[in-house]
Amino acid sequence: MARAALTRLVEPGDAVVGRWLRGLGPVRLHRALTGAAAPPPGASTERLAGCALRAERLDPAADLAAVARLGGRFVCPGDLDWPRQLDDLEDGRPIGLWVRGTASLRLWALRSVALVGARACTDYGTHMASTLAAGLAERGWVVVSGAAHGVDAAAHRGALAAGGATIAVLASGVDTPYPRAHSALIQRMAEQGLVVTELPPGSHPTRFRFVLRNRVIAALTRGTVVVEAQYRSGSLVTARRAMALGRATMGVPGPATSALSAGVHELLRGEGVLVTDAAEVAEMIGGIGELAPARRGPLVARDALPPVTARVLDALSAQGGSEAREVARDAGTSRDEALRRLHELLALGFVERAGESWRLASGDGRNGVIRRGDP
Amino acid sequence: MARAALTRLVEPGDAVVGRWLRGLGPVRLHRALTGAAAPPPGASTERLAGCALRAERLDPAADLAAVARLGGRFVCPGDLDWPRQLDDLEDGRPIGLWVRGTASLRLWALRSVALVGARACTDYGTHMASTLAAGLAERGWVVVSGAAHGVDAAAHRGALAAGGATIAVLASGVDTPYPRAHSALIQRMAEQGLVVTELPPGSHPTRFRFVLRNRVIAALTRGTVVVEAQYRSGSLVTARRAMALGRATMGVPGPATSALSAGVHELLRGEGVLVTDAAEVAEMIGGIGELAPARRGPLVARDALPPVTARVLDALSAQGGSEAREVARDAGTSRDEALRRLHELLALGFVERAGESWRLASGDGRNGVIRRGDP
Numbered sequence: 001m002a003r004a005a006l007t008r009l010v011e012p013g014d015a016v017v018g019r020w021l022r023g024l025g026p027v028r029l030h031r032a033l034t035g036a037a038a039p040p041p042g043a044s045t046e047r048l049a050g051c052a053l054r055a056e057r058l059d060p061a062a063d064l065a066a067v068a069r070l071g072g073r074f075v076c077p078g079d080l081d082w083p084r085q086l087d088d089l090e091d092g093r094p095i096g097l098w099v100r101g102t103a104s105l106r107l108w109a110l111r112s113v114a115l116v117g118a119r120a121c122t123d124y125g126t127h128m129a130s131t132l133a134a135g136l137a138e139r140g141w142v143v144v145s146g147a148a149h150g151v152d153a154a155a156h157r158g159a160l161a162a163g164g165a166t167i168a169v170l171a172s173g174v175d176t177p178y179p180r181a182h183s184a185l186i187q188r189m190a191e192q193g194l195v196v197t198e199l200p201p202g203s204h205p206t207r208f209r210f211v212l213r214n215r216v217i218a219a220l221t222r223g224t225v226v227v228e229a230q231y232r233s234g235s236l237v238t239a240r241r242a243m244a245l246g247r248a249t250m251g252v253p254g255p256a257t258s259a260l261s262a263g264v265h266e267l268l269r270g271e272g273v274l275v276t277d278a279a280e281v282a283e284m285i286g287g288i289g290e291l292a293p294a295r296r297g298p299l300v301a302r303d304a305l306p307p308v309t310a311r312v313l314d315a316l317s318a319q320g321g322s323e324a325r326e327v328a329r330d331a332g333t334s335r336d337e338a339l340r341r342l343h344e345l346l347a348l349g350f351v352e353r354a355g356e357s358w359r360l361a362s363g364d365g366r367n368g369v370i371r372r373g374d375p
Numbered sequence: 376m377a378r379a380a381l382t383r384l385v386e387p388g389d390a391v392v393g394r395w396l397r398g399l400g401p402v403r404l405h406r407a408l409t410g411a412a413a414p415p416p417g418a419s420t421e422r423l424a425g426c427a428l429r430a431e432r433l434d435p436a437a438d439l440a441a442v443a444r445l446g447g448r449f450v451c452p453g454d455l456d457w458p459r460q461l462d463d464l465e466d467g468r469p470i471g472l473w474v475r476g477t478a479s480l481r482l483w484a485l486r487s488v489a490l491v492g493a494r495a496c497t498d499y500g501t502h503m504a505s506t507l508a509a510g511l512a513e514r515g516w517v518v519v520s521g522a523a524h525g526v527d528a529a530a531h532r533g534a535l536a537a538g539g540a541t542i543a544v545l546a547s548g549v550d551t552p553y554p555r556a557h558s559a560l561i562q563r564m565a566e567q568g569l570v571v572t573e574l575p576p577g578s579h580p581t582r583f584r585f586v587l588r589n590r591v592i593a594a595l596t597r598g599t600v601v602v603e604a605q606y607r608s609g610s611l612v613t614a615r616r617a618m619a620l621g622r623a624t625m626g627v628p629g630p631a632t633s634a635l636s637a638g639v640h641e642l643l644r645g646e647g648v649l650v651t652d653a654a655e656v657a658e659m660i661g662g663i664g665e666l667a668p669a670r671r672g673p674l675v676a677r678d679a680l681p682p683v684t685a686r687v688l689d690a691l692s693a694q695g696g697s698e699a700r701e702v703a704r705d706a707g708t709s710r711d712e713a714l715r716r717l718h719e720l721l722a723l724g725f726v727e728r729a730g731e732s733w734r735l736a737s738g739d740g741r742n743g744v745i746r747r748g749d750p
Contacts, residue, residue: 124630253628253640255499256651265628268649276631276640 002026003076003096004200005060009033009051010095012198013212016047018091026076026095034058066201071190072100072174080306083109088245089219094198100174101194103340104306108165108194111347112142113285114217114242116235117151117227118260125151125228125260128252130158132225135278137164140346140353141285144169144221146213147182147189151227151235156185160192165343169220170197171205171213178205192340196220214238223248223285225275229263236263243271248284250275302350308333312341313350321357377401378451378471379575380435384408384426385470387573388587391422393466401451401470409433441576446565447475447549455681458484463620464594469573475549476569478715479681483540483569486722487517488660489592489617491610492526492602493635500526500603500635503627505533507600510653512539515721515728516660519544519596521588522557522564526602526610531560535567540718544595545572546580546588553580567715589613598623598660600650604638611638618646623659625650677725683708687716688725696732 003026010017010033020029020040031037033051064074075081076096083106086093099105113136115129133143133155143159145152147168159166168189172178174197177186189195198216199209217238218224224242229235243249251272254261268274275281305313308331315330315338316322322330328338342358345351352361378401385392385408395404395415406412408426439449450456451471458481461468474480488511490504508518508530518534520527522543534541543564547553549572552561564570573591574584592613593599599617604610618624626647629636643649650656680688683706690705690713691697697705703713717733720726727736 124632128631252631253636253643253649254631255629256503256627257499261628262651265649265651268628268643269655274628274640274643274649276637280644 001060001064002030004064004074005030005058006033006095007098007198008058008060008063008200009054011212012094012209013089013092013215015091017095018093021095022091063200067098067100067174070100070175071102072098072195075099075105081106083220085109086216086219089215092215094216096198098174098197098200099194100190100196101192102337103165103194104309104344105167105194105196107306107309107344107348108142108167109144109220111140112144112167112221113281114144114221114224114238115151115155115227116145116214116217116224116229116238118229118233118235119148119150119152120260121150121154121228122254122258122260124254124258126154129154129227130161132227132252132275132278132281133158133166134162134164136281137162137166139278139282140343140349141282142167142343142347144217146171146210146217147178147186147195149179149181153182153185155227156189156193160188163339165340165347166193167220168193168195169213169217170195171199171209173197173199173201173203175201176203192336210234211237215241218242218247219245221247223250223281225250225252225281226264226267226272227252228254228258228260229267230259231263231266233263236267239267239272249273250281250284252276308337309341309344312338313345316351316358316360321354321359323356324358327358376435376439377405379439379449380405380433381408381470382473382573383433383435383438383575384429386587387469387584388464388467388590390466392470393468396470397466438575442473442475442549445475445550446477447473447570450474450480456481458595460484461591461594464590467590469591471573473549473572473575474569475565475571476567477712478540478569479684479719480542480569480571482681482684482719482723483517483542484519484595486515487519487542487596488656489519489596489599489613490526490530490602491520491589491592491599491604491613493604493608493610494523494525494527495635496525496529496603497629497633497635499629499633501529504529504602505536507602507627507650507653507656508533508541509537509539511656512537512541514653514657515718515724516657517542517718517722519592521546521585521592522553522561522570524554524556528557528560530602531564531568535563538714540715540722541568542595543568543570544588544592545570546574546584548572548574548576548578550576551578567711585609586612590616593617593622594620596622598625598656600625600627600656601639601642601647602627603629603633603635604642605634606638606641608638611642614642614647624648625656625659627651680720683712684716684719687713688720691726691733691735696729696734698731699733702733 032040034055039048074096129151137159142165143155144167145155156166174195177183218241224239226235226239239249249272251264251267311331315327324339325335328335407415409430414423504526512534517540518530519542520530531541549570552558593616599614601610601614614624624647626639626642686706690702699714700710703710
C-alpha cells in the first residue's frame with residue numbers, strides 16, 4: 001500500500017527517491033513524504049512541497065481497487081511475481097509496477113526481448129518489426145514494446161498475430177491508453193498479454209515519462225532490437241541503456257540512404273549487433289541453449305510455477321500433443337487462460353508447440369531445474 | 376623479359392611457382408620451365424607438359440611491344456613503380472603486372488580503396504557504389520574495382536564522373552576488355568586512370584582467373600568496401616581476403632529483405648565494419664591523418680616523385696590556386712597529363728583541390744616526409 005502510494009507521490013526513475021527508499025523502506029518514506037514523520041534527510045523544500053500537493057489527493061486503496069476492477073494488480077519488489085532483473089536499475093528501480101493481464105510478469109520477462117523503433121517508420125520498418133515479432137513469438141519469446149505508433153505497434157501486432165505473448169510498457173496509467181488510437185490494441189494486450197506501467201491509474205504521459213519508461217523496457221528484457229531510428233532518437237537511448245545494463249543490443253539494417261535507418265546504422269557502427277531475422281535475434285539473447293537445442297532446459301524449477309500454470313502443465317500428456325481446449329478442460333480453467341499459461345510454459349522451456357498442438361518438451365524439461373547463468 | 380614470359384607460362388597466384396621464383400629467380404625459372412635447364416625441384420610431369428605446350432607460342436618481346444603500342448608497360452617486383460603492398464601475398468604475389476595508363480601505379484595504390492559487389496546489383500547498389508566512389512575520389516582516394524557489370528562499373532563511373540582517379544584490375548589481358556560491353560569504359564580508364572592485370576595480352580578470363588584477380592584487388596588497396604553481395608558471392612571472398620591481409624573490410628547495409636544485401640550483412644555480423652558514406656570509409660582507411668587533418672602529411676618523400684609529377688608540383692604556386700591548364704603550361708605537359716599528376720599529388724597529400732582550382736597543401740605537405748606506419 002505504501003509503495004502504491006509512492007508511485008503517485010513521486011515521478012518514476014528518481015534516484016534520490018530510490019536512495020531514500022533503500023534507507024527508510026516504503027512505509028517510513030511514505031510517512032516522511034506526507035508530513036506524518038520528519039522529512040527524509042537532505043530533502044529540498046521544493047521537493048517536499050511537490051509531494052505535499054500530490055499527497056492531498058492520495059488514495060492508494062482507491063487506486064488499487066480501480067486497477068483491480070480492470071483485472072489488474074500492483075507488483076512490488078519482494079513479490080513472487082516481481083521481475084528481479086529490474087533490480088539492475090539500482091536506485092532507479094521502479095517503486096512498483098501496475099499490471100493488467102493474468103500472466104506471470106516474472107516468468108514472461110525471463111524470456112523477453114524488446115523491439116523498439118521510430119513512430120514515423122517506413123513500410124519496411126513496419127514489415128521488419130511485425131516479421132521479427134512473429135518469428136520470436138513462434139520461438140517462445142515474449143515481445144516487449146511501448147505501444148507507440150509505428151515500430152512498437154507493428155511489433156505487438158506481429159506477436160499477437162502469431163498467437164504469441166507480448167508486453168506493453170506504458171508511460172501512462174494502465175487505464176489511460178496512449179496513444180488513444182491504440183486503445184483497442186492495448187485492451188487486447190491486457191486480455192491476451194500484459195500491460196505494465198510505473199504510473200498510477202489516471203496518469204498521462206509526458207516527454208520525461210517516455211524517456212524513463214524506456215529504462216524499464218531495457219532492463220526488463222534480455223535484449224533490445226532497434227528496427228528503424230533516426231539520429232538521436234529515443235529508441236537509441238533505450239538501446240544504449242540496454243547495453244549499459246549488459247543486455248544484448250541489436251539493430252536491423254536498412255538502406256544507407258534512409259534517414260530512418262541512420263540511427264540504427266550509428267548503433268551498428270558501435271557495439272550494436274546487426275540482425276536480419278528472428279533466428280539471429282534468438283541466437284543473441286538465447287545463449288548456449290538456443291544454439292544447441294539438446295542442452296536447452298527450463299529456466300525455473302517446476303515447484304516455483306504459479307498454481308494454475310502448474311495445473312496446466314500437469315494436464316499435458318507425456319505422450320502426443322493436446323489442443324488448448326483439452327488442456328483447459330483437464331486443468332479446470334478457460335481456454336484463453338490455458339493458452340496464456342501454455343505460452344508461459346513455452347517461454348520457460350517446459351512445453352513445445354506444433355501448430356495448435358501442445359506437448360511436454362523433450363529432454364530434461366519435465367524435471368525442471370534452474371539453469372545456471374540465466375537471469 | 377623473363378617475368379613477362381612467365382606470366383604466359385603459368386597461371387596467376389600459383390604458390391608453387393611463387394616458391395620456385397623465390398628459390399631460382401625469374402631467369403633461371405624461365406629456363407627451367409621452357410626445357411632450357413633442368414626442371415624445378417619437385418615439378419610434376421603434368422605441370423611441365425603444360426608449360427611446354429605454352430612455351431611453343433612464347434614471345435615476350437612481342438607481348439611487351441603489343442602492350443607498348445597501347446601505351447602500356449610491364450611492371451615487376453623491384454621496379455620503382457611496383458606496389459610493394461602486393462608483397463603481402465607472399466608466394467602468391469603476382470609475377471608482374473601488365474599496366475595501361477601513365478599514372479604511377481605505386482603512388483596511386485598507396486591511397487586506394489576497393490569498391491566491389493554484385494554484378495546483378497539493384498538500383499540502390501548502383502547508387503551507393505557511384506556515390507561512394509565520387510565521394511572518395513573527391514577526398515583524393517583512388518577507387519579500385521574489377522570493371523564488371525553492376526557495382527564495379529558504377530564505382531569506376533562514379534570516380535570518373537567526379538574527375539577522380541580509378542584503377543581497373545582485370546582477369547583478362549589489358550588488350551582484351553571484359554565484359555565486352557565495357558570496352559569503352561575500360562578504354563577510358565586506360566586513358567584517364569590505370570588498367571592492370573596479371574595476364575599477358577590476348578588472355579581471356581576464366582572463373583578461376585576471376586577468383587585470383589580478387590586477391591590482387593584485396594592486396595593492392597588499403598581497404599575493401601562490399602556494396603551489395605549475395606551469400607557466398609565472390610565479393611565476400613575479396614573482403615575476407617582483405618581482412619586476412621590486415622586491410623580494412625567494410626560493407627554497405629541494405630534492407631534485411633534484400634537477397635543482394637544478405638552477403639554484406641553476413642560480413643557485418645562478423646568483423647566487417649558498417650559504412651554508409653565516403654567519410655566513414657575514409658575514416659576507416661585513412662588512419663589518424665583522416666580524423667586529425669592537422670597531422671596529415673604526404674605519404675612519400677618529394678624526392679621520390681617521378682619527374683613529370685615533380686614538375687607539376689613545382690608549377691603550383693605557393694600563393695592562390697591554379698587551374699589544370701595553367702599548371703600544364705608551366706610544367707610543359709598536356710592538360711590531361713597534368714590532371715593525372717595532380718590527382719597523384721592530391722592522393723599523396725602534396726596538393727589540395729577546390730573545384731577546378733589546385734594549390735599546395737597547407738601544413739607540412741611542402742617538405743615531404745615519409746609518414747610512419749603507412750604502407
